[in-house]
Amino acid sequence: xxxxxxxxxxxxxxxxxxxxxxxxxxxxxxxxxxxxxxxxxxxxxxxxxxxxxxxxxxxxxxxxxxxxxxxxxxxxxxxxxxxxxxxxxxxxxxxxxxxxxxxxxxxxxxxxxxxxxxxxxxxxxxxxxxxxxxxxxxxxxxxxxxxxxxxxxxxxxxxxxxxxxxxxxxxxxxxxxxxxxxxxxxxxxxxxxxxxxxxxxxxxxxxxxxxxxxxxxxxxxxxxxxxxxxxxxxxxxxxxxxxxxxxxxxxxxxxxxxxxxxxxxxxxxxxxxxxxxxxxxxxxxxx
Amino acid sequence: xxxxxxxxxxxxxxxxxxxxxxxxxxxxxxxxxxxxxxxxxxxxxxxxxxxxxxxxxxxxxxxxxxxxxxxxxxxxxxxxxxxxxxxxxxxxxxxxxxxxxxxxxxxxxxxxxxxxxxxxxxxxxxxxxxxxxxxxxxxxxxxxxxxxxxxxxxxxxxxxxxxxxxxxxxxxxxxxxxxxxxxxxxxxxxxxxxxxxxxxxxxxxxxxxxxxxxxxxxxxxxxxxxxxxxxxxxxxxxxxxxxxxxxxxxxxxxxxxxxxxxxxxxxxxxxxxxxxxxxxxxxxxxxxxxxxxxxxxxxxxxxxx
Numbered sequence: 001x002x003x004x005x006x007x008x009x010x011x012x013x014x015x016x017x018x019x020x021x022x023x024x025x026x027x028x029x030x031x032x033x034x035x036x037x038x039x040x041x042x043x044x045x046x047x048x049x050x051x052x053x054x055x056x057x058x059x060x061x062x063x064x065x066x067x068x069x070x071x072x073x074x075x076x077x078x079x080x081x082x083x084x085x086x087x088x089x090x091x092x093x094x095x096x097x098x099x100x101x102x103x104x105x106x107x108x109x110x111x112x113x114x115x116x117x118x119x120x121x122x123x124x125x126x127x128x129x130x131x132x133x134x135x136x137x138x139x140x141x142x143x144x145x146x147x148x149x150x151x152x153x154x155x156x157x158x159x160x161x162x163x164x165x166x167x168x169x170x171x172x173x174x175x176x177x178x179x180x181x182x183x184x185x186x187x188x189x190x191x192x193x194x195x196x197x198x199x200x201x202x203x204x205x206x207x208x209x210x211x212x213x214x215x216x217x218x219x220x221x222x223x224x225x226x227x228x229x230x231x232x233x234x235x236x237x238x239x240x241x242x243x244x245x246x247x248x249x250x251x252x253x254x255x256x257x258x259x260x261x262x263x264x265x266x267x268x269x270x271x272x273x274x275x276x277x278x279x280x281x282x283x284x285x286x287x
Numbered sequence: 288x289x290x291x292x293x294x295x296x297x298x299x300x301x302x303x304x305x306x307x308x309x310x311x312x313x314x315x316x317x318x319x320x321x322x323x324x325x326x327x328x329x330x331x332x333x334x335x336x337x338x339x340x341x342x343x344x345x346x347x348x349x350x351x352x353x354x355x356x357x358x359x360x361x362x363x364x365x366x367x368x369x370x371x372x373x374x375x376x377x378x379x380x381x382x383x384x385x386x387x388x389x390x391x392x393x394x395x396x397x398x399x400x401x402x403x404x405x406x407x408x409x410x411x412x413x414x415x416x417x418x419x420x421x422x423x424x425x426x427x428x429x430x431x432x433x434x435x436x437x438x439x440x441x442x443x444x445x446x447x448x449x450x451x452x453x454x455x456x457x458x459x460x461x462x463x464x465x466x467x468x469x470x471x472x473x474x475x476x477x478x479x480x481x482x483x484x485x486x487x488x489x490x491x492x493x494x495x496x497x498x499x500x501x502x503x504x505x506x507x508x509x510x511x512x513x514x515x516x517x518x519x520x521x522x523x524x525x526x527x528x529x530x531x532x533x534x535x536x537x538x539x540x541x542x543x544x545x546x547x548x549x550x551x552x553x554x555x556x557x558x559x560x561x562x563x564x565x566x567x568x569x570x571x572x573x574x575x576x577x578x579x580x581x582x583x584x585x586x587x588x589x590x591x592x
Binding site: 020021022025026028029030032033035036037039040042043046054055056057058059099100101103104106107108111112113119121122123124125126127128129130131132133134135136137138139140141144156157159160163167191192193196217220221223224227228237238239241242252255256259262263266267269270271274277278281 | 298299300301302303305306307309310312313314316317318320321324345391394397398399400403404406407408409410411412413414415416417418419420421423424425428429433434436439468472473476477480521525528529531532535536549550553554557558563566567570571573574577578580581582
C-alpha cells in the first residue's frame with residue numbers, strides 16, 4: 001500500500017526528488033478521506049431519514065430527506081437546554097482556565113523556583129488522570145454542598161483538565177520568546193507582571209488561541225463528569241446522547257439528529273480552525 | 288536552555304498561586320476525600336450524612352475498615368480483568384493506530400496531488416473533533432446487527448451477518464474499530480508534522496542516495512519522529528486508561544464484561560452498585576498506576592524541564 005519507489009529518472013533530471021503524481025497515491029488519499037468522513041456522513045444521512053428507511057436491511061443511499069427527526073428531538077429530549085448548558089459551561093471554563101493557566105505557564109517557562117519540576121509534573125498528571133478518580137469524591141462533596149446539577153460544579157471540575165492544557169501549550173510558547181526582550185523591558189522599568197501582560201501575552205496569542213480551542217472542545221465533549229454530576233437542569237449535550245440508549249425500538253432518526261446537533265457545531269468549528277487545531281496537537285507533543 | 292540564564296524568581300509565586308489554589312481545591316481535596324472514603328465501607332445508599340467539618344468536609348456514619356478494601360481488591364478477579372482489558376486494548380490498538388497513522392503521514396508527505404492532500408488534512412480533523420459520546424452513537428448505528436451498514440458490507444463479501452455488539456469478541460473489535468477511526472488521524476497528523484521538520488536538503492540527498500523508501504524512513508525521518516512518537520505513546524496510553532464515553536454508549540461494558548474497560552468498571556462499582564468505598568480504592572489504585580506510567584514517560588521526554 002505504501003510502496004513508495006523513488007523515481008529512478010530523478011538523477012537525470014534536475015537534481016531534485018520529484019516523483020510523478022501516481023494514480024494509486026490519488027486513490028489511497030481518496031480512500032482515507034472516505035474513511036474519515038463516512039461514519040459522520042452516515043449519521044447525518046440517517047438523521048434525515050424516516051424510521052422505515054433507517055431500518056431497511058439494505059441501506060438506502062437515495063431517499064426523501066425529512067427534518068421531522070430534528071423537530072421531534074428538540075421538543076422531546078431537551079436538546080436545546082443541553083446545548084445551551086454545554087455552551088455556557090465550555091465558554092466559562094475556557095475563560096477561567098486561560099485566566100489562571102497563562103500566568104502559571106509564564107512562571108514555569110520564565111522563572112526558576114523551588115519545586116518547579118514537581119509543579120509541572122502535577123499539572124501534567126492532571127491531564128492523564130482518569131475522570132473516574134475525581135468523579136466519585138466530587139459527587140459526594142457536591143451533593144453536600146448542594147451543587148449537584150448546577151453549571152458551576154462542571155465549570156469547576158473541568159478546570160482540572162483545562163488548566164493543564166493551557167499550561168502545557170502556553171509554557172511551550174513562552175519559552176520561545178527571547179529572554180533579551182524581558183531584560184530590555186526590565187531596564188525600561190517594567191515589573192514582571194507588566195512584562196507578562198504587555199510583552200509575553202501578545203507574543204503567545206497564537207498559543208493562547210490554540211489552547212482555548214482545545215479546552216473548549218474538550219469541555220464540550222466531556223461526558224463522565226457531566227453524567228455523574230448532573231441530573232436534569234445542568235445536563236450537557238453528551239449526557240443527553242446517553243439517555244436514549246436503553247430499551248428496544250429506539251427512535252434512531254431522532255437519536256442521530258441529536259448526535260448531529262451535538263457534534264456538527266464542534267466539527268465545523270474545528271474545520272474552520274483546522275490549521276490551529278493541527279498546530280495544537282503538535283505544540284505540546286513535538287519540540 | 289532555560290538553565291543557562293536564570294531569571295529572577297521573585298514573583299513566581301504570584302503567577303503560579305491562583306492556578307495552584309484552584310487545582311488544590313478542585314483536584315486535591317476531592318482526591319484526599321476519595322482516599323479517605325477508600326478506607327471505609329461506604330455504600331452510597333446506606334451511608335448517612337452526619338454533619339460537615341467547616342461546612343465542606345462531610346462526615347458519614349460509614350464503618351471504617353482500614354485497608355480491607357485494598358486487600359479485597361488484590362484478590363478481586365473482576366478488577367484485575369478490567370485492568371487487563373484496558374491494557375489489552377492499548378496493546379492491540381496503539382500499534383495499529385501508529386502504523387496506519389505513519390502510512391497516512393508518509394502519503395501526506397509525498398509530493399503530488401497537493402489539493403487532495405489539503406482536503407485529506409481537513410478530513411482527518413473530523414473524527415478527532417467528533418464528540419466522544421456521538422462516536423459511541425455512530426458505533427451503535429454502524430454496527431447494528433439488523434440494519435447496520437457494516438453488516439451490509441460484511442454480508443456482501445462473506446454472505447452472512449454477524450451480531451457485532453452482542454458477541455464478546457466482536458464487541459471488543461467494534462469498540463477498537465471506533466477508537467482507531469477516531470485516533471488514527473491524531474497519529475497521522477502528529478507524525479506528519481514531525482516529517483515536515485526534516486530539513487528538505489537532507490531528505491532529498493538521502494532520496495538520491497537510495498532507492499529504498501524504508502532506508503530514508505529509518506535513517507533520516509525516524510529520528511525526527513521520535514518526539515512525536517513518544518507524545519503519541521503518552522497521550523494514547525492516558526486516554527485509553529481514561530476511555531469511557533464511547534464504550535459506555537456502545538456497549539455499557541457488555542456483553543457480559545467483554546468490553547468493560549477500567550473506567551467503566553469503576554463507574555459501575557461506584558454508581559450502579561453504590562459501593563463508593565470499594566470504587567474509591569480502585570480509583571486510587573488506577574491513579575497510582577497512572578502516576579507511575581507518567582513518571583516513566585516523562586523521564587523520557589520532559590527531561591529538559
